[in-house]
Amino acid sequence: MTTRERKRSSQRTEAGVARDHGGQRTPRSGAGFIKGDGRVPGRFRIENKETSKQSYRFTLKEWLELVTEARKCGEIPVFHIVLTGANGRRYELAVTRYLDHKEFVRAFNEECDAADG
Numbered sequence: 001m002t003t004r005e006r007k008r009s010s011q012r013t014e015a016g017v018a019r020d021h022g023g024q025r026t027p028r029s030g031a032g033f034i035k036g037d038g039r040v041p042g043r044f045r046i047e048n049k050e051t052s053k054q055s056y057r058f059t060l061k062e063w064l065e066l067v068t069e070a071r072k073c074g075e076i077p078v079f080h081i082v083l084t085g086a087n088g089r090r091y092e093l094a095v096t097r098y099l100d101h102k103e104f105v106r107a108f109n110e111e112c113d114a115a116d117g
Helices: 003-020 060-072 098-116
Strands: 038-040 044-051 076-084 090-095
Touching (some): 003 038, 003 044, 044 060
């Protein structure tokens, strides 16, 4: 994949993930005043990383930068990682704070319980 193809693929991923959360891609992938690759104002701040390698080194520095920016606006940080296997299959992972995950699980369980009646 050429550099141009990787950039376009990354931009499509950023736009798609932001849309999946109900938001939009951040102009220039957060290189300006607004940090993060995608955002749902007041709800989520999203950082995307995509690689064709078998692994991605996720660092505390990256995480803390995302958390710091998200906290400024009361948003939940979501770190989205795409690993592409040798077979071309994409594996998408979302990393968030455990506290936020617990809240998602609690709300999901309440919804299921209400539906079960």
